[in-house]
Amino acid sequence: MINERHGRKVITTLFFIVLADMLGFGLIIPLLPYYVKQFGASDLMIGFLSMVYPLGQIFAAPLIGRLSDKVGRKKALLLSVGGTFLSLLTLGFARSIFVIFLSRLIDGLTGGNITIAQSYIGDLTDEKNRAKSLGLIGAAFGLGFILGPAFGGFLSRWGFSVPAFFAAGLSFINLLNIILFLPDSKPAEDSKKVPFTFNELRKTISTPHLGALLFVKFFYSLGFTMFESSFALFAMRKLNFPLSTTSYVLAYVGLVLVFTQGFLVGKITRRYSENDTVKALVFVASLLLMLYSLSPNLITLLLILAPLSVSSALIGTSLTSLVTKSVERDKLGGTLGIFNSTDSLMRIIAPLLGASVIQYLGPEFLGIFEGSLVLFAGLIFYFVFVPRYSYFSSRKTVEIV
Numbered sequence: 001m002i003n004e005r006h007g008r009k010v011i012t013t014l015f016f017i018v019l020a021d022m023l024g025f026g027l028i029i030p031l032l033p034y035y036v037k038q039f040g041a042s043d044l045m046i047g048f049l050s051m052v053y054p055l056g057q058i059f060a061a062p063l064i065g066r067l068s069d070k071v072g073r074k075k076a077l078l079l080s081v082g083g084t085f086l087s088l089l090t091l092g093f094a095r096s097i098f099v100i101f102l103s104r105l106i107d108g109l110t111g112g113n114i115t116i117a118q119s120y121i122g123d124l125t126d127e128k129n130r131a132k133s134l135g136l137i138g139a140a141f142g143l144g145f146i147l148g149p150a151f152g153g154f155l156s157r158w159g160f161s162v163p164a165f166f167a168a169g170l171s172f173i174n175l176l177n178i179i180l181f182l183p184d185s186k187p188a189e190d191s192k193k194v195p196f197t198f199n200e201l202r203k204t205i206s207t208p209h210l211g212a213l214l215f216v217k218f219f220y221s222l223g224f225t226m227f228e229s230s231f232a233l234f235a236m237r238k239l240n241f242p243l244s245t246t247s248y249v250l251a252y253v254g255l256v257l258v259f260t261q262g263f264l265v266g267k268i269t270r271r272y273s274e275n276d277t278v279k280a281l282v283f284v285a286s287l288l289l290m291l292y293s294l295s296p297n298l299i300t301l302l303l304i305l306a307p308l309s310v311s312s313a314l315i316g317t318s319l320t321s322l323v324t325k326s327v328e329r330d331k332l333g334g335t336l337g338i339f340n341s342t343d344s345l346m347r348i349i350a351p352l353l354g355a356s357v358i359q360y361l362g363p364e365f366l367g368i369f370e371g372s373l374v375l376f377a378g379l380i381f382y383f384v385f386v387p388r389y390s391y392f393s394s395r396k397t398v399e400i401v
Contacts, residue, residue, distance in 0.1 A: 007124040011133050013181050014117045018140040020174050021081065021113050024088065024167030026148015027155070032100075035160040039097045052101055056108020057344035064112030065119060065337025069330055073120050073185035076112065076333070078178055083110020085171035092164035114141065115340050119333040122324040123185045131274055131321040135265030138317055142258040146251060204331050205338055209388040213326065216381045217319060217342050220282070222353075223289065223373035224312055225346035230354025230366060234293060238363035245298070252302065253309050260313035274318035274325075275386060282378035285311040286371045293367030326392065 033046045041049070068076035087107035094100045114137070121133045155163040205214055231250065235241040241249070268277060288308040295301040320339070327335045357369050 010120065010124055010183060011136060013177065014120055015136055015140045017077075017081075017174050017177055017182070018113065018117050018137055019144050020170045020177075021084065022141050022144025023148045023151065024084070024144075024170040026145045027152035027163045027167045028088070028091065028148075030149045031152050031156055031160055031163055032104075034156070035091075035094075036097055036100055038160065039095075039100070041097050045097065049101060049104060051348055052104040053108040053111070054344035054347040056105055057111055058341045060109045061112050061115050061341040061344065062334050062337035064110070064333075065115040065340075066331075066334030068112070068116050068119055068333035073116050073123065073333070074178060074182055075184070077116045077182070078175065080110050080112040080116060081171055081174045081178060083107065084113070085168055085175060086110075088164050088168035088171055092161045092168060094161075112337065115333060115337045118320060118324070118336050118340075120185055122332045122336075123329065127325055128270075129266075130324055131269035131317055132266030134320050134324075135261040135269075135313075135317045138265075138313065139258045139262030142254055142261065146254040146258065204327060204335055207326075207392075209385060209392045210323075210326050210335070212380060212385040212388055213319070213322060214339065214342070216377045216385055217339055218346075219373045219377035219380070220315070220319070221343050221346045222350060223286075223370040223377065224316075225343065225350035226354040226357075226366070226370045226373070227289065229347070229351040230358065233355060233358055234363045234366050237358055238293065239295070239298070239301070241298075249298075249301070249305070253305055256306055256309035257313045260310045261317060264310065265314060265317050268314060269318070269321070274321045275389065277318045278315055278322075278378075278381055279386070281311045281315050282374065282381060285315060286375040286378060288371075289367050289374055290371035291367065293364050293370075322389070326389065 032049060036046060036049060064076055064080055067079070084107055087103045087110070090106060091100060091103035094103060117137050118134060121130060121137065125133050151166075152163045155166055205211060232243075232246050235246045235249065272280075285308060288304055288311065292301060292304045292308060295304060320336070323336055323339050324332060354366060354370075357366050361369075
């Protein structure tokens with residue numbers, strides 16, 4: 001374990017690496033439909049393009065995370081950021097739909113920055129301070145998503161390739177940052193004895209407590225990803241919001257999330273365990289999800305979204321922290337990769353599911369559907385994961401003693 005002062009410096013460096021990475025990501029994503037439209041892409045083609053990156057991440061995140069277990073976090077992070085840099089250069093020089101698809105595939109198959117950053121946190125922090133540090137990484141993630149689209153819209157005035165090259169520049173700065181300022185986090189001694197296979201990852205998450213936590217993550221992520229991906233359609237259909245109002249509401253949600261992850265997570269988890277935090281808030285979040293889609297106006301919606309965003313940030317960070325405490329260090333990267341790949345899978349499933357609920361049941365049923373998924377996740381957490389995790393923790397304590 002690196003000493004505390006050095007550890008804080010590394011976490012600060014990771015914060016800026018993730019911020020720059022997500023700023024570049026946020027620059028590109030809103031502009032991709034306009035970019036490919038220049039080359040005659042259909043609406044269906046744009047839909048397929050949005051699936052390429054998360055599809056790559058489903059397979060790549062566990063593998064890159066496991067690679068970081070084997071060779072060290074720094075080398076794996078250089079590979080991941082290098083892939084992002086190459087993909088953005090490819091996008092900037094793209095003159096056909098095929099090359100744009102190729103650029104997104106490269107990024108998806110090499111993108112593991114968040115998984116590796118979280119693994120670094122697992123290496124550098126004790127269990128008491130882990131959630132706070134994970135919250136800072138989450139805050140960098142959210143801040144990049146808030147600022148990125150604004151920068152992208154501004155830079156696109158000089159052409160859609162300009163934001164891609166600017167984002168590539170950010171990735172290049174990240175590469176220098178990693179090489180010059182980020183110390184290597186050596187893998188645990190036993191990591192080289194563990195096979196680098198999907199079967200090994202499957203065995204790890206098949207342990208009773210991790211298997212239960214993965215199911216919690218699946219249903220929780222599906223509920224909240226539906227909220228994120230379908231909110232604009234909900235706001236248009238239910239409340240007749242123009243695009244500007246919807247954008248302001250989403251920015252408001254993003255700011256609450258960043259504030260919670262960057263400031264409140266550390267204070268809350270200092271007083272309450274991750275277990276207690278999730279147990280207290282997951283049912284509150286479920287109820288708030290059910291209520292937001294019944295909002296009759298903007299003011300009511302904003303009043304509901306504030307505590308919903310706070311709950312979401314605290315639960316999400318607590319679940320990630322629980323993953324880091326539920327597995328040996330030599331398997332941490334691969335396990336976090338599997339849990340993060342769940343989010344990528346949800347980014348494919350959730351938009352279709354959310355749009356179907358709005359079209360066939362009505363927008364007021366969207367939150368009820370989302371809240372029910374989170375409620376189910378809470379029941380699994382409370383009645384399945386908590387008893388199994390308590391047994392795992394007690395055994396770990398006995399082994400240490």
